[in-house]
Amino acid sequence: MSTVEIPGQQSTGSLIPTLPGSHYTDPTIFELEQSRIFQANWVAAARSSDLAKPGSFRKVDVGGESVLLVRGRDGGVRAFLNVCRHRGARLCVEPEGSLRNKIQCPYHAWTYGLDGALIAAPNLNSMADVNRDEYGLHTVSLREWLGTIWICLADEPPSFADTVQAAVTARLGDPDAIDGWAIDTLAVGRRITYDVKANWKLIVENFMECYHCATIHPELTEVLPEFADGYAAQYYVGHGAAFGEDVSGFTVDGSAGFETLAGVDADHDRRYYAITVNPQVFINLVPDHVIFHRMYPVAADRTIVECDWLYPQEVLDGGRDLDRSVELFHRVNQQDFDACERCQPAMSSRAYAAGGVLVPSEHHIGEFRDWVAKAIAG
Numbered sequence: 001m002s003t004v005e006i007p008g009q010q011s012t013g014s015l016i017p018t019l020p021g022s023h024y025t026d027p028t029i030f031e032l033e034q035s036r037i038f039q040a041n042w043v044a045a046a047r048s049s050d051l052a053k054p055g056s057f058r059k060v061d062v063g064g065e066s067v068l069l070v071r072g073r074d075g076g077v078r079a080f081l082n083v084c085r086h087r088g089a090r091l092c093v094e095p096e097g098s099l100r101n102k103i104q105c106p107y108h109a110w111t112y113g114l115d116g117a118l119i120a121a122p123n124l125n126s127m128a129d130v131n132r133d134e135y136g137l138h139t140v141s142l143r144e145w146l147g148t149i150w151i152c153l154a155d156e157p158p159s160f161a162d163t164v165q166a167a168v169t170a171r172l173g174d175p176d177a178i179d180g181w182a183i184d185t186l187a188v189g190r191r192i193t194y195d196v197k198a199n200w201k202l203i204v205e206n207f208m209e210c211y212h213c214a215t216i217h218p219e220l221t222e223v224l225p226e227f228a229d230g231y232a233a234q235y236y237v238g239h240g241a242a243f244g245e246d247v248s249g250f251t252v253d254g255s256a257g258f259e260t261l262a263g264v265d266a267d268h269d270r271r272y273y274a275i276t277v278n279p280q281v282f283i284n285l286v287p288d289h290v291i292f293h294r295m296y297p298v299a300a301d302r303t304i305v306e307c308d309w310l311y312p313q314e315v316l317d318g319g320r321d322l323d324r325s326v327e328l329f330h331r332v333n334q335q336d337f338d339a340c341e342r343c344q345p346a347m348s349s350r351a352y353a354a355g356g357v358l359v360p361s362e363h364h365i366g367e368f369r370d371w372v373a374k375a376i377a378g
Helices: 027-038 160-172 177-181 200-208 218-223 225-229 313-317 323-348 360-376
Strands: 043-047 056-062 065-071 077-081 096-098 102-104 111-113 118-120 139-145 148-152 187-196 271-277 281-286 289-299 302-311
Touching: 027 289, 027 360, 043 056, 043 065, 043 289, 056 289, 065 148, 077 148, 139 160, 160 177, 160 271, 187 313, 187 323, 200 271, 200 289, 200 302, 200 323, 200 360, 218 225, 218 323, 302 313, 302 323
Parallel strands: none
Antiparallel strands: 043 148, 056 065, 056 096, 065 077, 077 139, 102 111, 111 118, 139 148, 187 302, 271 281, 281 289, 289 302
16 A cells, blocks of 8 residues: 655644544545554453453454454463454354354354364365464464453564553553552443444544533533643643542532542542543543543544443442443543534535644644554555
């Protein structure tokens, strides 16, 4: 594929140019992003708890590939391309489920172990020239961190520490700060999947800034009053937006939530922290729970967003009411996604052909713009 020129990237005074409109609509650019961004970087594919026991599987579409996540009999999680080595049939078509002790192709019954090894096929013993070791499933690189399964389709993945973990450290200012929320021990209390009719970059750009917060997030700015001034939670390293004086918890009406997580110290209590991990993860930290977004671009103008609300297991086991806690960010999500869908049609307008501009408080978007441009230019 050819590279793509990024015109007009010069700042005009205090205003910073965005990407051109075509970068949010052009199928060719979208395909470049799939191969050069989503196939080249670590992406969050699932919660580790989604694969609760041996034989559990989950299918996820990333970078134009179907990837099969499977928990093996040894308890470990592995990732494979969801493609039979014989004639290329999809091995699993359901989004998730449970396998017995094997993965069997429904076309010609080529059969693989939960570790991806080819173990059987019709008449295989009579085909002496077929090396079973060479025809196992194609493996995909995998890491588990923060109770999340991360995968990378690249033959040589970038350093996990220098990309994913570094993004979290760069935001919080301390590599150990994230440990206070013990995210790997939290359980999914609620999961909502959103089908957003907008380009994935519009969603990332929206999350990065709060210039829009006073306009479209009345509930959020009641809980976090400083957001009404337009400065994002990512305004500077280590910054957490403080709760309002009369706010008791991160809930839709500011009423009390749950007990502060055991590892969250006084410096991080009564604050909200937002973290972006390129290209498709948002992590939202509040004192009593964590909100974790995973994005999956489907087309230039459509993105699936999977959002998990994570709580201590004892909160869930105690039958505590999650509704006021979940409702706050569910409304924020709906408000944000409505705004992105409002922008998407204009991306193809001649009025936006050269793009728009960013104000100084949106400087994070300029950094994201440069990261995208560099990636798709190869």
